[in-house]
Structures are given as C-alpha cells and as structure tokens.
Amino acid sequence: VWSTPRDVCRAGQGEVPLPLDVEWVFVRVDAHKRPLTPLYLGPFNVLSQIRQTARLQLGDRTDSVAIQRLKPFRGSEAPTPAAPPPLGRPPRSPQLGGVM
16 A cells, blocks of 8 residues: 655745845854854844845855845844854864874
C-alpha cells in the first residue's frame, strides 16, 4: 500500500516579509556556530530595499543581504550601530610554553 504524499512546508512560505518602513535590522548568521553563539548580528542601518534584498550599512561599507536573513529591530529608541564582523583569517593566538 502506497501512502499519499503530505503537504511539505517549502522555504519562503509563511514568512512575514520585512516591513518597508524598517530602519534597523539584525542579520542572521547562516554559518556553523559554536554553542551559545548569537544567531543574529547587528543592528545595522537599512539604506534601501529592492525586491528580495536590502542594502545595509555595515560599518564603513554597504552590502546587499537577502531579506529572508533579516529580523526587524523593535526597540523604542535608535540603537548604536553594530561593528561589522571582521573579514579574513583570525589572528594567530600566542604559543604558550615556549618556542617550537
């Protein structure tokens, strides 16, 4: 006996779109994370929105981010802008115990 396929929840269905008047957002980090690492970075200033992307001010640069990765900031007063995540390889930690 074959079973009938069930309705599958597809990505993008049921998601609340980002409001057009939002000024500050958090950005979800999709990379592998260690335990107790925050899921979102931010808040960052929204410069503009076009279809499925938003242009954000990340420190001294701007970047486009998919709106599916954004969560609106719901504070009562303007937040302090977050520093963008560092790019590149992390600095080497000092060797303990002597020279190799």
